[in-house]
Amino acid sequence: MMRWVLLSLSVLLVSQCAQAQAVDADADAKAAFIKVDPAAQQASGIEVQKLAAVAFTPSRAAYGVVLDPGPLIALRSQIVAAQVSRQLAEQSLARAKLLYRSSHNIAMAALQGAEAQYATANANELALTAKARTDWGAALSTLLVSGGPFIQSLSDGKASLIEAAVTGRHLDPPTSASGRVSGGARITLRLIGVASHVPSGLVGQGFYYAGPADLSSGLPLSLMLPEGSAQAGVAVPPKAILYLQGHKSVFREVAPSRFTMVQISNVLPMRQPGDASRYFVGKGLHSGDQVVVEGAGVLLSAAHAAPAPADTD
Structure with missing residues (x-):
């Protein structure tokens, strides 16, 4: 309750074109801004993070198993x-x-x-x-x-043979793949070719990969198979992303203590096996943008509770 009171006292919606352009020349002329003073941000747990540029190659998750040689x-x-x-x-x-x-x-x-x-x-x-x-x-x-x-x-025990199975749409087998064993260690695999079958109980495509030595036969693996070419974008923490009416958005700080909601697209999980700590965003954000990574839900509630701008007609 105290957080809401502090935030409500400090929230102002600014919707005029001139004000929008003064804060951010790229912002939509009718964009609404939420102003939250530093004290209210601290009390509400709002945290901001600068985004870094990344080159990301989309990947498909696959099931892998070490075969008996x-x-x-x-x-x-x-x-x-x-x-x-x-x-x-x-x-x-x-x-x-x-x-x-x-x-x-x-x-x-x-x-x-x-x-x-x-x-x-x-x-x-x-x-x-x-x-x-x-x-x-x-x-x-x-x-x-x-x-x-x-x-x-x-034959000398210096390599392992791994069968990978991927379901869903067709995938041209990538020349290399990454994986993680049950203990958490990451491995790199090299493509041998298309398998003659997939593991029992699965439907899809099968590929053979060469892996490192010292992997026990029958060991299950979580694999990531690259799909397509690298894309340019930014890495965004999952907590920053809001899901609204079928769209994804974030709150971006466009000036000190001023925030606006930005719709994003081409959002993909940047996960290695067992890791979904960041999302790749290809459209809507740029390197250096400041986005809310904690407290985005509080800002969303404040935006919904704030009065709409007066009709100027």
Whole structure:
């Protein structure tokens, strides 16, 4: 009650065009200002903060899980063995053909046996390659067939394989993503490619990412996947934002002890996994603006309670 009395005594609405332009040249000519003296601000718990410019890239939240690398490594070993068998069979067939064509130094049956061995080895390799593509998707199966640094790091325990699932509208997989493990530590992930499936019980898109070592298989992760390009704007604390009739607004201090309500748009949470401490605002505010971060509700009540300006017609 005391806060309301102090604030009510110090609230003045100013709605004339000349006064609006004197306070802020960019303000609407008919904007209403609320004047609150410093004593009333302190008594009402009103706090103001200067906004800083930020470059923000929108992100989508995703569910992640660390996969057991065992089946992948085992399949890689099978593929390597099949590749070696096919290469040996191919070399044996080439020798058999050469010998047969050189005055029939081997029998036709021996040549046919070499051809059969090569066909069997080749079919086995193709079957394993198809299995890799079906089980792990095109990108990861390519790494399984060709080998490479990631597969070697995974085998050596120096990397982890993470499956990410994102629901909702289509998302082109970003080349990098960020995550947070259950203990709170943040990690950076590198895209491998599109997954062949999504975790059980989820509907959407699946992606494979390479992660750091020492992540236990089955560990759940909270992930953020960047979407689109960076945008310029300001960072605003959640307490500063008012939700009115489907719109978002803040109180901006346009002169010492004078405040006006400003409608904002393109408002997005600037959260990392588990963190929603600020919002990105792309329109309506600028770097250096002073906005009310505590006590905005008090100003809103005062604005609603104040008498409307007299009709000048």
